[in-house]
Amino acid sequence: MYNKDLIRNISIIAHIDHGKTTLVDRILEYTNTIEKRKMKAQYLDTMDIERERGITIKATPVKILYKAQNGKEYEINIIDTPGHVDFSYEVSRSLAACEGAILLVDASQGVEAQTFANTYLALENDLEIIPVINKIDLPNANIEETVSELEDLIGFTVDDCIYASGKTGQGIPEILETIISKIPAPSGTLDAPLKALIFDAEYDKYRGVVIHTRVVDGEIKVGDKIMMFSTGEEFEVTEVGIFAPELIPTGNLGAGEVGYVIAGIKNVDSAKIGDTITSASNPVSSPLPGFKEIKPMVYAGLFPGLPEYYDELRKAIEKLKLNDAALVFEPENSPALGFGFRVGFLGLLHMEVVRERLEREFDIACILTAPNVVYKVKLKNGEFIDITNPAKFPDESQIDEIQEPFVNLNIITPSEYMGNLIGFITSEKRGEFKEVENAGKNRVVLKFEAPLAEIMFDFFDKLKAISRGYASMDYEITGYRVSDVLKVTILVNRETVDALSFIVHRSKEYAVARRVVEKLKDLIPQHQFQIPIQAKSGGRIIARSDIKALRKDVLAKCYGGDITRKMKLLEKQREGKKRMREIGRVNIPQTAFLALLKIGEDEGK
Numbered sequence: 001m002y003n004k005d006l007i008r009n010i011s012i013i014a015h016i017d018h019g020k021t022t023l024v025d026r027i028l029e030y031t032n033t034i035e036k037r038k039m040k041a042q043y044l045d046t047m048d049i050e051r052e053r054g055i056t057i058k059a060t061p062v063k064i065l066y067k068a069q070n071g072k073e074y075e076i077n078i079i080d081t082p083g084h085v086d087f088s089y090e091v092s093r094s095l096a097a098c099e100g101a102i103l104l105v106d107a108s109q110g111v112e113a114q115t116f117a118n119t120y121l122a123l124e125n126d127l128e129i130i131p132v133i134n135k136i137d138l139p140n141a142n143i144e145e146t147v148s149e150l151e152d153l154i155g156f157t158v159d160d161c162i163y164a165s166g167k168t169g170q171g172i173p174e175i176l177e178t179i180i181s182k183i184p185a186p187s188g189t190l191d192a193p194l195k196a197l198i199f200d201a202e203y204d205k206y207r208g209v210v211i212h213t214r215v216v217d218g219e220i221k222v223g224d225k226i227m228m229f230s231t232g233e234e235f236e237v238t239e240v241g242i243f244a245p246e247l248i249p250t251g252n253l254g255a256g257e258v259g260y261v262i263a264g265i266k267n268v269d270s271a272k273i274g275d276t277i278t279s280a281s282n283p284v285s286s287p288l289p290g291f292k293e294i295k296p297m298v299y300a301g302l303f304p305g306l307p308e309y310y311d312e313l314r315k316a317i318e319k320l321k322l323n324d325a326a327l328v329f330e331p332e333n334s335p336a337l338g339f340g341f342r343v344g345f346l347g348l349l350h351m352e353v354v355r356e357r358l359e360r361e362f363d364i365a366c367i368l369t370a371p372n373v374v375y376k377v378k379l380k381n382g383e384f385i386d387i388t389n390p391a392k393f394p395d396e397s398q399i400d401e402i403q404e405p406f407v408n409l410n411i412i413t414p415s416e417y418m419g420n421l422i423g424f425i426t427s428e429k430r431g432e433f434k435e436v437e438n439a440g441k442n443r444v445v446l447k448f449e450a451p452l453a454e455i456m457f458d459f460f461d462k463l464k465a466i467s468r469g470y471a472s473m474d475y476e477i478t479g480y481r482v483s484d485v486l487k488v489t490i491l492v493n494r495e496t497v498d499a500l501s502f503i504v505h506r507s508k509e510y511a512v513a514r515r516v517v518e519k520l521k522d523l524i525p526q527h528q529f530q531i532p533i534q535a536k537s538g539g540r541i542i543a544r545s546d547i548k549a550l551r552k553d554v555l556a557k558c559y560g561g562d563i564t565r566k567m568k569l570l571e572k573q574r575e576g577k578k579r580m581r582e583i584g585r586v587n588i589p590q591t592a593f594l595a596l597l598k599i600g601e602d603e604g605k
């Protein structure tokens with residue numbers, strides 16, 4: 001029976017790997033939401049890639065029924081959130097669907113950057129927060145220090161915290177009771193016109209788009225005509241239900257409830273995350289706050305391994321797009337690589353996931369070029385253009401001013417690494433140090449402003465290397481600033497390879513160009529002839545390396561006539577070719593197109 005007072009909507013927020021998924025698993029078990037025999041580890045991580053890498057990208061909500069000590073049965077909706085900075089808008093919309101959050105902190109790691117960032121997102125959304133110190137079963141758990149960090153940074157005290165282990169199940173009953181007592185029931189009224197938040201949407205082959213929603217006011221029923229506030233598009237509801245966690249139809253959802261809606265929607269673009277669903281016949285006058293159009297932050301070129309696979313790649317990426325509104329693409333024609341796409345991503349993890357899905361789910365070998373941020377260029381004729389592709393960078397003579405995106409960057413680290421980290425970020429990464437805050441006895445939060453391009457490439461690994469793995473980072477994009485960047489072109493065997501060109505700050509022009517040509521020398525195999533690799537900027541060659549000629553061919557190794565061995569070698573070569581592109585007689589492997597991303601890989605190790 002619908003009773004708003006018996007509903008609790010919560011999120012679990014945590015830094016990556018602090019045990020969110022495991023804890024939810026224990027809660028599902030404890031409340032018998034999922035029969036034990038069906039329980040596989042990490043029930044809520046549904047994508048294969050997520051299970052393998054142990055990271056949650058796309059969250060699945062779940063409704064549990066919990067009989068509390070006061071004898072009443074409560075409906076608790078748990079909305080899991082992605083734990084990566086690429087998806088912080090999705091996290092904020094999931095939080096907006098809740099009244100409370102469990103803040104999970106691994107007692108062996110302490111407070112880390114996403115703990116901090118997500119707590120602030122929760123506070124911005126006015127959520128009641130329950131701090132839970134997790135993994136207390138671990139021998140190296142440092143409960144006292146973790147609490148003192150929470151105290152310094154967020155203001156919680158020892159008495160606020162629950163001590164738990166997702167491994168042993170310790171603390172689960174207390175967490176559930178605290179959810180009931182501390183987190184308020186949803187407000188909102190059943191009689192008001194429909195106002196529901198879209199906090200996620202997925203595409204189902206058979207049913208079309210399945211919207212994940214939180215009803216704020218009113219009610220949504222099968223047969224209702226609904227309208228999307230941002231676009232005015234109208235749809236008729238064909239199914240409404242809850243997450244158990246599989247979809248169970250219920251016919252309606254009332255104010256305060258969390259569930260799904262199916263309405264013959266063909267495209268996730270029509271169900272934008274953060275948008276408000278209202279009634280087509282009796283719409284609300286203003287939407288729920290916080291809606292933003294998702295904008296890709298990085299772009300890269302995507303090309304088929306062989307030109308004849310273009311159509312296959314197009315179909316695959318169109319299919320991926322059905323389930324991923326954040327993915328944008330348009331056809332691109334590169335003189336070097338032929339027909340492909342310019343693809344926009346939320347960040348590098350998002351890019352990696354798309355590439356892996358293309359390869360695994362669609363079995364397509366593709367070539368991805370080095371990603372770049374979006375630059376804004378003001379031309380001398382007064383026009384502003386967005387540059388998403390270095391190949392389209394205007395000639396310097398036409399440029400009045402260039403702007404690049406900046407971020408506020410927070411790093412949490414043991415204090416002993418503070419000096420080296422500040423040195424690295426201010427001298428090598430064009431960052432500006434703003435302030436430092438204490439976090440517990442041994443740690444600090446360092447705050448910087450820095451260009452997004454600098455922290456996206458060759459940053460995370462260095463940060464980890466400098467801090468022996470202990471520092472963690474988080475950032476938010478704050479806007480654009482004028483910047484002195486320029487384009488560097490790469491020539492392989494004296495031919496311009498547009499897909500290898502990149503944009504760089506003038507202060508780093510020579511250093512980066514030198515490292516890229518050196519890296520390309522390592523990544524491009526030797527050929528029968530010598531191959532010069534040159535970097536060019538402002539009409540001059542600024543760096544050069546040479547790949548020496550090779551005289552042997554692959555079959556030379558097979559003296560004797562073992563034909564199967566020969567066949568195998570040839571086959572291997574053919575396989576390898578899929579991920580190579582022949583440009584001006586030179587075979588360039590996929591890895592070379594990502595040389596810019598890899599230039600830091602050999603250092604700092």
Ligand SMILES: Nc1nc2c(ncn2[C@@H]2O[C@H](COP(=O)(O)OP(=O)(O)OP(=O)(O)O)[C@@H](O)[C@H]2O)c(=O)[nH]1
Pocket residue numbers: 014015016017018019020021022023042054055056057082083134135136137138164165166167168
């Ligand atoms: N000893 C111990 N290990 C735990 C506990 N909870 C989780 N782990 C382990 O910690 C690792 C990360 O746990 P997950 O539940 O995947 O963490 P998560 O926060 O969901 O990670 P993301 O999905 O990447 O954000 C796994 O190897 C778990 O087995 C715990 O209470 N005690």
